[in-house]
């Protein structure tokens with residue numbers, strides 16, 4: 431069963447008339463993880479923000495975005511607001527911008543979770559602290575009293591991930607969620623995502639340049655270039671038998687780095 | 699030569715117990731030669747970006763010293779034109795009211811060359827990071843993550859400083875562009891002798907770029923190793939990190 435169907439999504443810059451995302455269609459199946467990989471600037475973030483209807487009004491979007499039976503693109507602004515967070519949770523590419531710089535991060539958690547679940551402060555704090563620990567954020571009670579600029583890049587990313595884990599959305603859209611995480615925290619985060627899918631059947635869209643992470647977590651992969659999907663397939667097949675030239679170039683670029691690394695660490 | 703000598707840094711904790719402070723860097727010492735690429739790899743939240751800000755002179759250490767060719771980096775005239783950076787939080791490090799062209803031109807100001815020269819240089823820099831000249835008139839909020847990061851890289855290399863602090867500077871680039879940028883940095887290193895402090899969580903990219911790597915954890919250096927002897931790392935933490943790396 432498809433939980434999300436994006437049908438002929440088109441995004442146009444009304445200032446320049448330029449089409450940025452060009453008739454993109456794809457579906458996300460219940461309980462699966464779909465990775466979007468591709469060229470920098472190919473429209474991955476705009477596509478995901480279009481699903482959430484978070485793009486600026488200068489970018490005009492058309493097409494159908496079916497979440498279960500609802501066309502998100504046809505909802506009123508108010509109806510759409512209720513979709514964000516709990517039914518569909520998004521982890522933004524730029525961690526800093528997700529938080530209000532003038533409040534400690536705990537305020538943001540209490541507002542968001544209070545709005546969606548109506549929980550009390552003590553329930554929220556307890557749930558958040560447990561989620562933070564699960565992504566290797568130690569001393570969570572103290573961290574909730576920090577301002578965003580007092581946290582490192584990777585700590586901010588994990589804060590957003592922890593919030594998403596507590597929100598337990600039906601669909602998680604994660605835009606480069608692990609760019610600042612060391613290998614070990616990254617593994618912990620991936621394990622939590624996998625756990626959430628297993629226990630709640632959540633589905634996920636995972637945008638990443640990290641081919642190792644994609645291979646580890648995704649069931650299916652879309653490759654984007656210049657506003658279009660140029661290749662799609664199951665993860666294993668796409669990595670072993672890429673069809674499109676660009677996909678091959680991506681894999682061989684990664685091999686440039688990993689072959690060198692392998693030589694360094696393997697005994698001769 | 700860049701010397702970091704016994705540097706310590708604490709931050710005051712906000713909140714009720716405002717008096718207490720937390721030590722982020724505990725007596726860190728190392729040096730980076732001209733033309734060297736020195737990697738800093740380590741745990742998230744361990745103080746890597748803080749160290750980067752101290753090296754740039756944006757923040758001051760509580761104790762210890764940072765010297766560029768023997769002179770304290772805290773003095774503006776010592777660091778002017780000598781050191782630049784690509785910040786981890788790249789989106790907010792570009793002035794939102796500047797176009798891409800203005801952002802890249804800024805470090806070129808006052809070098810005595812003409813506006814037309816600067817214009818050509820901006821085009822050249824954009825091309826080197828894989829962006830077309832059409833990006834000149836864009837504003838930061840109209841850029842994708844990886845495009846903004848590349849504008850920051852172009853700006854950082856524009857006036858060919860002696861050292862560049864690269865804080866997760868290729869994290870938002872697709873691997874093809876990553877390799878392109880790494881090759882650009884290597885070329886600048888060999889032609890102009892630029893030195894890099896290369897902060898990253900991507901051990902494979904670090905192994906490709908760096909001459910030496912510092913393994914960093916909880917505000918301290920755990921181990922320093924020449925890249926070509928990477929397999930001989932001793933510390934448990936470094937071995938765990940290497941072991942957990944997914945190689946594809």
Ligand SMILES: Nc1ncnc2c1ncn2[C@@H]1O[C@H](COP(=O)(O)OP(=O)(O)OP(=O)(O)O)[C@@H](O)[C@H]1O
Pocket residue numbers: 443450468469470471472473474475476477486489523839840841842843844845870872
């Ligand atoms: N507000 C905007 N106005 C005009 N163009 C925009 C705007 N936001 C983004 N763009 C352009 O749209 C294209 C797609 O951007 P998007 O952020 O979706 O890329 P991306 O695939 O996420 O790239 P990256 O991997 O670098 O994050 C880019 O070329 C970008 O310059």
Ligand SMILES: Nc1ncnc2c1ncn2[C@@H]1O[C@H](COP(=O)(O)OP(=O)(O)OP(=O)(O)O)[C@@H](O)[C@H]1O
Pocket residue numbers: 579580581582583584585610611612709710722741742743744745746747748749786
């Ligand atoms: N302005 C500040 N005020 C208070 N604490 C701060 C401030 N800046 C950083 N810290 C704290 O200092 C520690 C180190 O942060 P830093 O950003 O240097 O880590 P990092 O190694 O770069 O991590 P990451 O890999 O996640 O980017 C963190 O615990 C962070 O919360």
Ligand SMILES: [Mg+2]
Pocket residue numbers: 474475476523605842843844
């Ligand atoms: Mg993006």
Ligand SMILES: [Mg+2]
Pocket residue numbers: 582583584746747748786865
């Ligand atoms: Mg950092």
